Amino acid sequence: MAKVLVVDDDAHIRELVRLYLEDEGFDIIEKANGQEALEYAENHRVDLVILDIMMPKMDGWALCENLREFGEMPILMITAKGEATDRIKGFKLGTDDYLVKPFDPVELVLRVKALLKRYRISTASKIQLGGITLDRKSYHVIYHDGRTATLPMKEFEVLYKLGSHPGQLFTRDNLIEQIWGIDYEGDERTVDVHIKRLRERFTDCESDFRIVTIRGLGYRLEVYSN
Incomplete structure (x- = not known):
């Protein structure tokens, strides 16, 4: 919640x-x-x-x-x-x-x-991406075999935001404004860095979901199984 x-x-x-x-x-x-x-x-x-x-x-x-x-x-x-x-x-x-x-x-x-x-804030604290579950209350990633992992807060928020709206395109500006805040003064490449880290963390989950780059526009998450 x-x-x-x-x-x-x-x-x-x-x-x-x-x-x-x-x-x-x-x-x-x-x-x-x-x-x-x-x-x-x-x-x-x-x-x-x-x-x-x-x-x-x-x-x-x-x-x-x-x-x-x-x-x-x-x-x-x-x-x-x-x-x-x-x-x-x-x-x-x-x-x-x-x-x-x-x-x-x-x-x-x-x-x-x-x-x-x-604000389109979900009252649910968990979402499922194929074989993994994201628990926003604890910031844990829960795998289908019971293993858990904790992500850095911003990485988790990026994944949770994309995963809450599968198939929806988010521009870099969208993600910066919604996760880092409208007054964030850093480079939009921060988003690219976080996406790269998430892809590296979840290479074994590509049959479940994948973060897709839409060239010149931004990113969307696609879920392949539930």
């Missing part, structure tokens, strides 16, 4: 959000302030962030702005600040949606699902 980072200095709000979202099968990570949340997001995959504005150490405005440097992920603000100027500021900094306290938890769940759907 999708991993949701909940950031609020009010433990009761965090618990309320966690209970309702866990009932829907989401994986919830709680943080009490923006600094802790940013440190977590820098080192772990997060599919959606729910954050408060008024927090110690780093407020929601700053957290939202920093998270946008990681690329495209849904951000939902929950706050007591309901004035139009605050909502406008939030949207300018990159939030996708806005709920004012007190809020209806059922509405929160619906908004979370809508954001994930808008």
